[in-house]
Every structure is written in structure tokens, then in C-alpha cells.
Amino acid sequence: MKKLIILFSVLSVLLFVRPLLFSTTISPDFNNTSVTVTNTPKADEEAFYSDAFKGINQFYHYTGFANAKWGNIIMILIGIIFIYLGIKYDYEPLLLIPIGAGVILGNIPFVPGNQTGIYEAGSVFNYLYFGVVKGIYPPLIFLGIGAMTDFSSLIANPKLMLLGAAAQIGVFATFLGALYLGFNLPEAGAIGIIGGADGPTAIFLSSKLANGVNLLPDGTTVKNLIGPIAIAAYSYMALVPVIQPPLMRLLVNKEDRKIKMKPPRAVSQKEKMIFPVVALLLTTFISPSALPLLGMLFFGNLLKESGRTERLADTARTKLIDIVTILLGVTVGASTQADIFITKDSMLIFGLGAISFVIATMGGLLFAKFMNLFLKGNNKINPLIGAAGVSAVPDSARVVHAEALKSDPSNYLLMHAMAPNVSGVIGSAIAAGIILSFLG
Template identity: 85%
Template sequence: MKKIILIFGVLSLLVFIRPVLGFNTNSTNSEVSARSYEDDITVAEGFVSEAFNGIKQFYQYTGFANAESGNIIMILIGIIFIYLGIKFDYEPLLLIPIGTGVILGNIPFVAGNQTGIYEAGSVLNYLYFGVVKGIYPPLIFLGIGAMTDFSSLIANPKLMLLGAAAQIGVFATFLGALYLGFNLPEAGAIGIIGGADGPTAIFLSSKLANGINVLADGTTVKNLIGPIAIAAYSYMALVPVIQPPIMKLLTTKKERLIRMKPPRAVSQKEKMIFPIVALLLTTFISPSALPLLGMLFFGNLLKESGRTERLADTARTKLIDIVTILLGVTVGASTQADIFITKDSMLIFALGAISFVIATMGGLLFAKFMNLFLKGDDKLNPLIGAAGVSAVPDSARVVHTEGLKADPQNYLLMHAMAPNVAGVIGSAIAAGIILSFLG
């Protein structure tokens, strides 16, 4: 029974595809009149050629016909991102959306059908709008503000300086990019990778290196948002790989064993005053960073005011999740091979790695420098300096685990959060300064 069904199925399939394969010209209907036979042939031939053309055209639109080596490489990179996120748990909330975005953006397609992220009118292009115009970063900052507990910073304000010290990475990279021949605005946008802060990097590059601005000498800046964002996010995810060797190199065993005294309890009043005062001070110093710092401290005020728990809750869960999804996918998709694989992107990646190293070193060395002036149990464990490169909260976690390796009873997380959040503020201020100089 089964065999009969199988044979019947194969036969019917053959009958159906026969016109396509062109077997129809000497077909069985030879006994019908000549005229209708001719008609049949012409119809059949027309049908065959049309079918062939259709298939040919269809093939022209498929990814197989349009694939270039660049696309394949980028798709592989996307898969590696996803793999790293799943297997090693390196910031999966970022790497998996970005990795998927990289794949989405590199599916080969025929230009002109409003498919690609760089084609005006395509859906991805509309979503990318939030990146190009710098809309997503402040929303992310709102969520970060509503998540962050600044109490360890309030308890020990001098740790704020570690967040400033790590910003040396920003300016050193800026200089390095200038030496490599980038324009001033481009160099500024590249430098902010050293701030280790994805949203800030996107914000600044969307303002400076967006491919629209025209310089004083008439040249247009390059569009570097994609490479900068990818570099910033991938190095943020790789913080657990980049930082520990530098920490070990620059600190002695004895320094790593230093125990810091537990931070004092911070009253609710102080927590409420912090966002308002910090907002006023930082934005008066660096008004260009207003969208970032304003939203950061607004989110924190929502959290600490005690009256707007609902708003804070939305900001730190649903809202930031939605924006992270959109941001991750579109930033990933912006790596369309023909625009992304350039010499500039490679340089940016190299500079980004260096900037993370310099920023970490800046924080560590400054913590050691501060130790020269501090006595007794006020001394800092220099490891927490490394948390000054924002990358919240990953670098604080790295500091914590490194501290535990040296002394299994020494919990540094609480202390490391202070320079960590100070680093966010610091890199936003640095972005504001660069923007006010070069914008």
C-alpha cells in the first residue's frame, strides 16, 4: 500500500514538473489536430520560458546570488558574538541582540527594495533612526539611572576621582586617532570608546562622526557610528578578558590584599539630594552632555524619591529592555559588510582595545597615587581603580572576582561600584567636553 502511494506521488510530481523541465515538446497528445497541437506547443514554450525566467529572476533576488565574501565574514562574526554571549555569558543582553543584528544586516539583498538598514524608508532604517539621531542612548541612561545605587559613592566621595582618572583612556585614544590621520571630530568619537560606555559612544559618534557634518575645510566626516558602537560594545563584553592581566601587572600581591573599611550607611535624604545636586553641577560644567546626564540623574531621582516607584520600575525594566533590543539589533545591522569592512573599522578596533587598556591603567595607577596620601584603613585597594572605566557593572564584577582570588574573604563589589558609576558620570562629562570642542 505504502509503495503504491509512493509511486503515485512520484508520478504526479513528474507530471507537474514536466513543463518546467521542458519534456513537453514531444508529449503524448500527438493524436490531437495539428492546429491545436501547435497552439499547445507555443503555449507550452511560452510557459516554459516564462517559468525559467521567473526562476532566474527569483534566483537573482536570493541571498545566494548576491552573497559576497564580506557578507559571509560578517555573518560568521555575528554567530561568534551569539556564541560568546551564550557560552561564556559575556554580556549576553548585548551580544545576542547585536550578533543577531549583524546577521540581519548582512543577509545579501538586491538594493533598491527598501530592505537594507541604509536604504531610506526601510523598516530597519526607521529603527536605526534612534541610533543616528542619538535617541536611544538617553533612554538607556534613564534606565541605568533608575537601576543604579549611588550610595557607595555618597559614602566615599573621593572614589569619584577614580572615575575621572579612567577617562584618560578617552583622551589618549583621541590623540592616537589623530596620529593615525582621522579628523578631529572622528577622533573625538573614536576616543569615547575608552569611556567603556556603549550609549555614550553611540551618542557622541551620532553627533560627531555621522557622515553628515561638514568640516571647516569642506570635507564630510565619515559615518563611523557602526564601527564605534560595535567596538565599544564588544570590548565592554570582553572586560573580563582584558582587565585581569593589567590588574595583575600593575598591582602587587600586598596591594591586592588591602581591605577597605565598609562604607557608612547613607540616609535617604542624601540619596535624594545626590541626583539633583549632581545633575546641576555636572550639566553646568558640561551642558553638551545634558541628554545623557539629565536622563541618568532623572532616572536615579525616580528611584530614590520613594514616590515614583512605578516610573522607576518601568524605566529600569521594560523601557530599558525595549530600547536595548532596538539598539542592539540596529547597531548590529549597521555593520553591513560593504560599509563596515574598511581600513577605518580595523583601526577603530585596534584603538578601542588600546583605549580600554589605557583607561584601566589610568584607574589603577591613580588609585595607587591616591594611596600615597591616605593612611591606615582609609587606604584604597588599587584594584577598584580598574572599575573606573564605566562598563557597568561588569568591570566592578571583574574587580570583585580578582579581589576574591587574592583573598577569598575580601569583598570589593560594594567599593568597586563607586568608581564604576563615577566612570559613567565621568565619561558622559568627557563626551560633553569633546562635543563642545568639536561639535
């Protein structure tokens, strides 16, 4: 009925613009839903106009202009900034542009109750958001990542795997920090994983722990922190080139930055095929809760390395991951609806996220220096690659490479840095599994 009135009023506006200019009486009673449609032949012009105005007024109250709050406008501006950063500075445009567009979509003001918003059951966005809330998208992303990742540098030099573990200190330190700030255990666990620097893992864990559905032991429900956590994780991943270099310069002296590592040995195809199977078995037996992530990651890698399923691997690493990235980006962006997103918690999460990145980077760098104490001669590792232990594939590896080039233009660390980088992905997924098994 309401919609009929709206339609009618729009038509009347189009046909009779004149009364808009001359009439001065606007009925304030726009909420009156029992308006009779003036299509009876006896209705005179006055009644017709007043009803039309009621319709227009009501239409106005359905528009974004009437419902806009400051929060919405601020968030829309943030969305535009995201898009601008993605286009102008090329900061992870594949993520920032969908998320930026999503932030705008999620913050268009609307009248609640018409199945419009992402948090209203039955709306289209709500259905797409389902993939985030139930943690469906992250494993699919991991499938694609597995199908793109070359683990050979890791197989050639397995000890670099420990750097990926060292960077997970960031996860657990942030977890503790969040507890100190008064978050509940599950919420703190979800916030901590930002330090894993892995967007899909962060979304997966927060969708399991801080989804606004689970009950706490004291009977209250946890807060829905998926939006802030995902945005924080992805923003800091995009900001890796800003956050990491100062820490590298602070913690690694000039001599160490010039260490050249011996080139990794050639890895046979057989080893590459065995890696996903063995790694899958070992890691998931240790941390079964991370099964959706690690299982898909190594399955994707097996598709790539088996040599027989190039078609599947190709789809997984191109079309499939693109589709899921689009859906994930837009829905995560749209989940930042101002009335739910702009809270004190979100600000705390952003602060904790930055700290966790710093701690994770420092953990990796310091552990690399520590490992160097036990390594001799040309087996020594360049401590810079420890910073790549935070996953953020492949940005942190690139940052390490660029930083090493600054101190020695002939020192190419990219291949070496990829090893802790991919082991960071495995490490953060295991960490997520552990947190989930403790708190889930």
C-alpha cells in the same frame, strides 16, 4: 510589475515543475523588464515556459545566494559567533545576542533599491536605525541605568569619584592616537570615547560626530563610524573580564591587592535624594552638551530615590530599558552591513578600542596608587578598584571583586568598586560632552 512577474513565475514553478527538468534553453536576458505576462489565451506553451524561466532566473537574481559576497558571509559568521559567545560563555548575552542577530539581519544579501537594507531610506530598519543616528536610544538607556544605580557607595566615599575621572585618560589618549592615525577631529573624538567603556555614550557621541552627515571644514563629509564604534565598545565591554585582570596583576603588587577598605558608612535617604539633583545641576552646568545623557541618568536616579515614583522607576529599569536594548542591539548589529563595515577604518577602530581600554584601566589603577600616597591608615584604598573607573557597569566592578578575592578570600570589594564604576559613567558622559562641545 517586477513583483507581478516574480509572483507569476513562482506560481508557474509550482504548477509546471516538469519543464525545469527537461528544458535546456535559458534566456540570459533576465534584465529585460518589458516581459509580457503570458496570460493571453493564445500564448503557446513554449513562450510560456521561456517566460517562466526568465521569471525564475530573475527570482534567483533577487535571492541572497546570487547577491552574497564574501564580506556578507564573513559578517554572518561573526554574528553567529556573537550569538554563540552570548549563549555558551554568558558574555553579556543581553547585548551580544541582539547584536549578533542584528549582524545577521544586516548582512543578508539583497538587491539594493527595494527599501530593504538599513541604509536605504524608507526601509523598516532605517526607521529603527533613526533612534541610533539621532542619538535617541542612548539617553533612554541612561534613564534605565539611573533608575537601577545605587549611588550610596559614592556618596559615602566621594573621593572615589576621582578614580572615575582618572580612567577618562583612556578617552583622550585614544582620541590623540586616532588623530595620529589620520582620522579627522570629529572622527577621532568619536573613536576616543570607546575608552569610556560605555556603549550608550559611545553611540551617542558617534551619532553626533561621525554620522556620515556632518560636513568638515574642508568641505568633505565625515565617515559613518557608528557601527564599528558601537560594536567595538560593546565587544570590549564584554571582554572586560579578559582585558583587565592581567593589567591589575601587572600594576598592583600583592601587598596592595590585600588592602582591606573600611566598610562604607550608612547613607541617609535624604542624601540619596539630594544626590541626583545636585549632581545633575553641577555636571550639566559644567558640560551642557552631555545634557541628554546626564539629565536622563540623574532623572532616572531621582525616580528611584524619591520614594514616591516607584512605578515609574520600575518601568524605566525593566520594561523601558529592555525595549530600547532590543532595538539598539538589533539596529547597531544590522548597521554592520559588510560593504560599509569591512574597511580599514573599522580594523583601526578595533585596534584603538583595545588600546583605549588598556590605557583607561591603567589610568584608574595608577591614579588609585597615587591617591594612596596621600591617604593614611585604614583610609587607604585598594588600588584594584581604580580599574572599575572604566564604566562598563557592573562588569568591571565584578572583575575587581573577583580579582581581590583571589589574593585574599575574605576581601570583599564589590561595594567599594561600584563607586568608581558609577562615577566612571558620569565621567565618560562629561568627557563626551566636552568632546562634543569642542568638535560638534
